Amino acid sequence: SQQGEEDPQALSIQEGENATMNCSYKTSINNLQWYRQNSGRGLVHLILIRSNEREKHSGRLRVTLDTSKKSSSLLITASRAADTASYFCATDASGANSKLTFGKGITLSVRP
Amino acid sequence: SAVISQKPSRDICQRGTSLTIQCQVDSQVTMMFWYRQQPGQSLTLIATANQGSEATYESGFVIDKFPISRPNLTFSTLTVSNMSPEDSSIYLCSVEDRFSGIVSYNEQFFGPGTRLTVL
Numbered sequence: 001s002q003q004g005e006e007d008p009q010a011l012s013i014q015e016g017e018n019a020t021m022n023c024s025y026k027t028s029i030n031n032l033q034w035y036r037q038n039s040g041r042g043l044v045h046l047i048l049i050r051s052n053e054r055e056k057h058s059g060r061l062r063v064t065l066d067t068s069k070k071s072s073s074l075l076i077t078a079s080r081a082a083d084t085a086s087y088f089c090a091t092d093a094s095g096a097n098s099k100l101t102f103g104k105g106i107t108l109s110v111r112p
Numbered sequence: 113s114a115v116i117s118q119k120p121s122r123d124i125c126q127r128g129t130s131l132t133i134q135c136q137v138d139s140q141v142t143m144m145f146w147y148r149q150q151p152g153q154s155l156t157l158i159a160t161a162n163q164g165s166e167a168t169y170e171s172g173f174v175i176d177k178f179p180i181s182r183p184n185l186t187f188s189t190l191t192v193s194n195m196s197p198e199d200s201s202i203y204l205c206s207v208e209d210r211f212s213g214i215v216s217y218n219e220q221f222f223g224p225g226t227r228l229t230v231l
Contacts, residue, residue, distance in 0.1 A: 031218060040202055042224035043155075045113070088154065092218040100206075100220055102155040 005103050006089055012109040019076040021106045023089030024069075030092045032065060033100070034074050037086045046074070046087075079110045114139050114207055116223035124229045125195055132191045133226045135205035140185035143208035145220065146178070150201045161188040161205075195230045202227050 006023045013019050023032065031050045035043040049056045049065045049072065056063045062075040076083055086107050090100040115138040125131050135144065144161040159167040159180055167180035182188040192199050206220040 033219065035222070040149075040225075040227065042118075042204060043206075043222040045219070045221050048219045090155075090220075099157060100155075100218070101157075104154045 006087070006106045008106060009104070010107045010109075012111065013079055014111050015079060015081055017079055019079050019083070019108055019110070021074045021076075021087055021108070023072045023074070023103055025072075025089075025091045026070065027091075027093050029067075032063075032072050033090045033092070034061075034063060034072075035088045035090060037088065037105070039085075043088070076108075079108075081110050081112045084108060084110045113221045114141055114209055116205065116207060116221060118205060118223040118226050120226060121224065122227040122229075124231060127196050127230055129195055130191055130193045131195065131228060132189050133203055133205075133228075135188045135190070135223055137186045137207055139209070141207040141209045142185075143220075144182060144188045145206045145208075146180060146188070146190045147204045147206065147222075148201045149204065149225075155204065158190070158203075161190075192228065195228075197230045200228055200230045 029051055031048050033048045034046040036046055037043050047058050047061055047063050049063050051067055060077045065072045086105045088102050088105045090102045092100055117136045119134045123131055146158040147155045148158050149155045157170050158173045158178055159169040161167050161180050161182040163182045163185055177193055179191045202225045204222050204225045206222045208220050
């Protein structure tokens, strides 16, 4: 079964706006990772946040993790048309020995 | 992070045939994995490729259908055997590097994927 569930399933915004995507999961985790996939190509690793971290930044990306609510959010600030892609969260469950479980993904469209 | 390449990048195959996909990493890595992404779907782990031993398969995937080799720490192959249209998917390899000396947090990096269409 899916461990991570992202919402919304699809998001359309104007260039320059911020995009917020959420991920919820069911069991305890070691870490949570966010990936981007452009047009059915390979996955690009965006950021990893550990279970003992609450917030992490990388360029225009900001990820938060709330283990009490079993949820994470990915914020992309000042979005660009090139940010148009599918975004996935993946969880590494405690004791799962490297297995990642992916959510269904969010389709982000950034209009020029 | 390691640079990962896959061959072929895409292929169109006839049902009943087999296709072998290669995954090459530019440095030694501890763990290598194979995933399948069916059209419009998320990623599902097929198996963990173990160096020098049989792969560890996830529920629903069997060695006869998806034989995997990993002869060394930089290379792995996945074969999709006796293909049917239901095997049309993107197949991705990923790696996790524990040689960096930093405690691993299971950070995985993916190859560019192989888009397979079975007619």
